[in-house]
Amino acid sequence: MTEKQKRYEALVHVYHSELFRFAYWLCRDQNIAEDLVQETFLRAWRALDSLQDQQAVKPWLLTILRRENARRFERKQFDYADVENDTLVDEKSTTLDAEMEQTVIQRQIGKLSQEYREPLLLQVVMGCSGDEIAQILDLNKNTVMTRLFRARNQLKEALSSDDDQLRGASN
Numbered sequence: 001m002t003e004k005q006k007r008y009e010a011l012v013h014v015y016h017s018e019l020f021r022f023a024y025w026l027c028r029d030q031n032i033a034e035d036l037v038q039e040t041f042l043r044a045w046r047a048l049d050s051l052q053d054q055q056a057v058k059p060w061l062l063t064i065l066r067r068e069n070a071r072r073f074e075r076k077q078f079d080y081a082d083v084e085n086d087t088l089v090d091e092k093s094t095t096l097d098a099e100m101e102q103t104v105i106q107r108q109i110g111k112l113s114q115e116y117r118e119p120l121l122l123q124v125v126m127g128c129s130g131d132e133i134a135q136i137l138d139l140n141k142n143t144v145m146t147r148l149f150r151a152r153n154q155l156k157e158a159l160s161s162d163d164d165q166l167r168g169a170s171n
Helices: 003-027 030-050 054-075 096-111 114-124 130-137 141-170
Strands: none
Touching (some): 003 030, 003 054, 096 114, 096 141, 114 141, 130 141
16 A cells, blocks of 8 residues: 555545534535535545645645535536425434424524634534634634634524524413
């Protein structure tokens, strides 16, 4: 086995599950997430020799994944339906309370503008540090930290207003 193959296999072994988790958060479809991860690793294999800094592997892979997700929208023309996403039911949740909580949180995260949603997902889902997020998104670290702060505040405000509406409806 060549040195490149060993490096690649180690890279896949370490980062596959993290990349899949992030891809799933981006597209919310298991099959598409698997395709994104597979395409990410294919591109990583082709460009593995260009990777100089081993400390930059995770941000490098996440950047490839984000670009692959963007390419998906360039290639595909979506069929539109009259069904709202809110009417679709997640049949995999174990309890109704857990399902409702997860749905509300995902919906509110989805309502955040992309400039706030993406750093929040990178931090919460991928466990990236502020420096890593700055590198992945090609932003200043202070900008990233500000966006994370604002994203959390917007999410907290939206979730608390949802709680108030639910309490008002039950009275």
